[in-house]
Amino acid sequence: MKNLILFSLLLMVACSPPGTAEPSEFPLAKGTTWVYTYQAYEPAPSDPTQTIEATYQLTERIIETETASPYFVAHVKKDYQLIKADPGWTDDIASNQPGESWYIVKDHKLFESRAPFDVNNIDTDAFLLAYEFPLTLSKSWCWPQLDLKDPNHKEITSCEFAGKRMVTNQGHYQTPAGTFDHCYELTDYSNGGNVIHWFCQGVGIVFMKFDHAGTRFGFEQTLMSYRKEKP
Helix, strand or coil: CHHHHHHHHHHHHHHCCCCCCCCCCCCCCCCCEEEEEEEEEEEECCEEEEEEEEEEEEEEEEEEEEEECCEEEEEEEEEEEEEEECCCCCCCHHHHCCCEEEEEEECCEEEEECCCCCCCCCCHHHCEEEEECCCCCCCEEECECECCCCCCCCECCCCCCCCEEEEEEEEEEEECCEEEEEEEEEEECCCCCCEEEEEECCCEEEEEEEECCCCCCEEEEEEEEEECCCC
């Protein structure tokens, strides 16, 4: 009887459709929560050569997951709460930043959508290709899949600079939430300034930074704590 039960379990695993579970590299079970300090800066209204700053608490939480074979979908809710700001700060981060996003997993690729979509008719070409696992040093890919500025939305097959996401460093990474192993620095190249973030396996995004190449504005996002739920 034990052998029969074991065989049945193995058969269920073998027959499960690929790409329908959360990736081991990125915990996406419902309830998983990340809390960040989000520090933004912008030109001072009275003197554009100077900057003013504001600090927010950013909470990201997986509020729902579902399987739409062969995809696994995780819905992320984002909440910005202002902690403090310099006099003259007017930028409403909570209104300017998306309040939700979705991760879509298929096999070794993890896509991101910042707008709702039909889970019964998923087209990953319209999403951002956030990660292509496994991450290795110098690995790169085109982050946007389609050229949205082109009326025909042609697929982007080459991105020597703008639109390229590249693994530019690897190692340990320390944050107030702890020190993590198997971490990778990723750089998003663009004409307006590069976005740099650190991703740690089994945790997710632990740090992100952007400095605009022209006007003096940008942000830093640092992981303060996280709670990982079981799938």
